[in-house]
Amino acid sequence: MLYFYIIPNHIEPVDTGWVYPSTIPNAVAIILVLSGTAVFCTPTRHCARPASEVARAGLFLAVLCFGIWLISKVGFIWAAPGVAVGLMALMGERRGFWLLMGAGATPAVIWLLVDVLLDRSLP
Amino acid sequence: MVDFSTILAGFGDAFTLWNLSFVFFGVVVGQFVGAVPGIGPVMAMAIAIPFTFGLDTLPAIAFLVGVNKGGLVGGAIPAVLMNTPGTPDAAATALDGYPLAKKGKPLKATKMALFSSVTGDTFSDVVLITVSAPLAVLALRMGPVEVFALMIFAFSILSGLIGQSLVKGVIAAALGLLAASIGADPEHYTPRLIFGYYEVYDGLPLASVAIGMLAISEIIRRLSQMRGHVQPAIIIDETGNKDDRRVTFAEYWGCRFTMLRGAMIGTVLGALPGIGSTAAAFMSYATAKASSKDPESFGKGSLHGIAAAESANSAVVGANLIPLLTLGIPGSVGAALIISAFMIHGVQPGPLLFIDQGRLIYGLFGAMVMANVINLLIGQIGLRVWIKVVSAPESMIFASALLLCIVGVSMATGGLFGVAVMLVFAALGYLMTVFGYSVVIFIIAFFLGPRFEMSLSQSLAITNGDLSKIVDYPIALALLLLAAGSVWWLTWKSPKATEEITGDPTSHK
Numbered sequence: 001m002l003y004f005y006i007i008p009n010h011i012e013p014v015d016t017g018w019v020y021p022s023t024i025p026n027a028v029a030i031i032l033v034l035s036g037t038a039v040f041c042t043p044t045r046h047c048a049r050p051a052s053e054v055a056r057a058g059l060f061l062a063v064l065c066f067g068i069w070l071i072s073k074v075g076f077i078w079a080a081p082g083v084a085v086g087l088m089a090l091m092g093e094r095r096g097f098w099l100l101m102g103a104g105a106t107p108a109v110i111w112l113l114v115d116v117l118l119d120r121s122l123p
Numbered sequence: 124m125v126d127f128s129t130i131l132a133g134f135g136d137a138f139t140l141w142n143l144s145f146v147f148f149g150v151v152v153g154q155f156v157g158a159v160p161g162i163g164p165v166m167a168m169a170i171a172i173p174f175t176f177g178l179d180t181l182p183a184i185a186f187l188v189g190v191n192k193g194g195l196v197g198g199a200i201p202a203v204l205m206n207t208p209g210t211p212d213a214a215a216t217a218l219d220g221y222p223l224a225k226k227g228k229p230l231k232a233t234k235m236a237l238f239s240s241v242t243g244d245t246f247s248d249v250v251l252i253t254v255s256a257p258l259a260v261l262a263l264r265m266g267p268v269e270v271f272a273l274m275i276f277a278f279s280i281l282s283g284l285i286g287q288s289l290v291k292g293v294i295a296a297a298l299g300l301l302a303a304s305i306g307a308d309p310e311h312y313t314p315r316l317i318f319g320y321y322e323v324y325d326g327l328p329l330a331s332v333a334i335g336m337l338a339i340s341e342i343i344r345r346l347s348q349m350r351g352h353v354q355p356a357i358i359i360d361e362t363g364n365k366d367d368r369r370v371t372f373a374e375y376w377g378c379r380f381t382m383l384r385g386a387m388i389g390t391v392l393g394a395l396p397g398i399g400s401t402a403a404a405f406m407s408y409a410t411a412k413a414s415s416k417d418p419e420s421f422g423k424g425s426l427h428g429i430a431a432a433e434s435a436n437s438a439v440v441g442a443n444l445i446p447l448l449t450l451g452i453p454g455s456v457g458a459a460l461i462i463s464a465f466m467i468h469g470v471q472p473g474p475l476l477f478i479d480q481g482r483l484i485y486g487l488f489g490a491m492v493m494a495n496v497i498n499l500l501i502g503q504i505g506l507r508v509w510i511k512v513v514s515a516p517e518s519m520i521f522a523s524a525l526l527l528c529i530v531g532v533s534m535a536t537g538g539l540f541g542v543a544v545m546l547v548f549a550a551l552g553y554l555m556t557v558f559g560y561s562v563v564i565f566i567i568a569f570f571l572g573p574r575f576e577m578s579l580s581q582s583l584a585i586t587n588g589d590l591s592k593i594v595d596y597p598i599a600l601a602l603l604l605l606a607a608g609s610v611w612w613l614t615w616k617s618p619k620a621t622e623e624i625t626g627d628p629t630s631h632k
Binding site for chain 1: 174177288290291293294297298300301304308310311313314315316317318339343344346347348349516517518519521522523525526527529530533534538539542543546549550553557558559572576579580583584588
């Protein structure tokens, strides 16, 4: 797909010079096909992770995606405490003190560091 | 090449209170994150890079070097106290550190680790300062064809990081090259694979890729393995004997040959890109055990065992900068991050650094020496504090790290688009780890990709499209032969040697 569809459609064809814009991506596509075939055909000593673990990783990534969407809508200051508490709760943290630290202290320290000390704007 | 006044001015810069304060802060942060299992100095450096944008180049790089050096000292703390190395480099330290802590001497073990770490680090820094400028003079004689051969050599060193599967290593490198080819191509400047996102016209943001692949994907991997488990606090039993809380000068001096041997092993392996500090630590440990009059004491709390491992793994840090500063080749992830920090600050690493930025480089050398002194002082004072840090809940630390990554990348890329790119690469990094593909190879190939393409284009122009003319360039030919030799050595010989020492087929990575 990379070789036959993506590269021809998303790289402008150029016929001057020694190395065309598509030279390296085409070479990479060929290497990937050959190496992928080799990996598919040869047995491996690598043990795959349990599906539940991969799903859990997907869940954390989804929470992060949601968090970034939330930051884009309401800003870091308002979204960060919720994102921090959500992540900590998902990790299994149930102690009120540490949840409060995550929701309050961490965003406050980041605000102090970025907004006040470095004089840069938060997202 | 570099006149004496530049060297003095560079060292003078390093010793200003402003720059020293960043070295100090870097060492504190490094020891802190090193002491937390799972974070480590590499992840801390990746997170910290965007926060150094507002700084001048010297304090920014000195801060990152401080994080790296402090992280190695901090990494020994959980290795000694919990038998859980904070960094992979400290795995060999746990072999004797943990048994010594179990005997009721945790402070003696951590202090021996600190002293040997600083000794090894200082040794390799002296070697770096001595040899890098003459090597850069040699490197300056290289033209585009030689640079192309150097790029081939740089890719060949990736074979040292490949691990169990050669094919998977090739795939990881190919994916890194593919990611590097996104954006305008270096010869015609036409857009490639940008899919309408003109934000990546100049290439994928370095900070997004590095932080996504190295920091976020690793945090996600660790989080996915947690099952509501809150890290246990550590109960430290002490004998109450004052001598068991310190390392006497006689004990330190008694380990001098072990530390010197470890420092030499670490320096040599660190200067060879792609081998890494874990292999150096185990090799030094094995050599110390083999040459000891009392080999039975190893593994039961021997100070020589701790000294061997820590002096070697710390010596790798300084030596890692030799190929980086002289040739512009990152030999490890830490070096790759330092190279990216250089580039973000508008400095191109390589032999020209000593001419164009001599003062900066000697300032960096001064900062490295001072980082060792500060490492020793902070380590002496802060060991008890860092021991408490080990018992901080992972939930709090990982949530904070994720928020810092989001803010850092947003600052580095000027908006949330870079953060979205970071998440894409975090997912890719996680999947690569899950399926056994090296993220380190991906990152190094990503860094080298644009220079490789540019040097290939220039070499073809010079040789009129006939790369076989490369034999007319003796340095290029020598580099190609060296590349072939290093592929053979790193792919076949070195893994077997490391496996024999560590008993772990993946430990040489």
